[in-house]
């Protein structure tokens with residue numbers, strides 16, 4: 402097994418603290434079922450996949466932010482806000498990812514329950530105070546999403562609780578098998594000091610879980626260009642590692658990551674799915690496939 406390592410930036414940020422979490426739905430009475438196939442609205446694609454996996458044919462799940470779309474800085478369009486009048490539940494990640502969720506009552510008139518999927522996850526704090534929202538990037542994170550969602554469904558639709566529970570158990574089994582395969586893929590690598598260079602800081606939870614060290618070019622949400630001084634510092638750090646690999650998250654990252662790889666001697670390791678699923682024909686079409694793809698891509702790059 403590889404020795405567990407903590408993300409350097411997490412260490413600098415002061416480590417992890419337990420969240421003072423409070424389900425957003427507590428203050429709101431649970432609604433009665435509205436139709437044979439009630440509507441659940443999830444904020445982003447990874448969360449919607451977990452919500453649909455537990456809901457199965459009993460629920461219709463819609464995602465506000467779809468596959469291949471960044472989950473950051475989303476400003477819902479009028480089209481996104483259609484349908485809330487018949488929604489029975491809204492699920493969001495939390496940790497300040499979706500500021501628009503708090504405005505739903507005024508923007509849509511929605512008064513139903515709002516559940517925070519990451520409520521039981523100990524946040525990794527950035528700069529000591531900012532909870533990193535990328536909780537979907539770990540097997541434990543998806544497990545906790547699934548548990549929270551299954552529990553909420555059971556409370557809202559108690560007559561279907563057994564079906565939700567059964568799908569939750571199936572999901573956990575698939576997740577455990579994927580987690581086992583991921584550990585095996587990483588266990589075959591040598592334990593020398595490795596760095597995984599990514600466009601933005603979206604893999605701290607995966608790093609915490611699997612003992613991988615990620616170095617991000619940009620900030621928490623991405624989209625900012627690093628200064629020449631920042632780049633020079635990054636390249637120095639990469640040169641000091643025994644092995645390093647650079648990854649892209651989308652076509653726009655190729656030029657910068659290629660330049661960093663050339664300057665530092667790191668390998669180019671392919672595409673990781675950070676903030677969204679791929680389309681249905683892509684390699685990260687489900688939440689579990691996304692984690693499997695990311696870990697496999699990392700293991701292949703480190704293996705060279």
Ligand SMILES: [Zn+2]
Pocket residue numbers: 473535601602603621622623675676
């Ligand atoms: Zn992100």
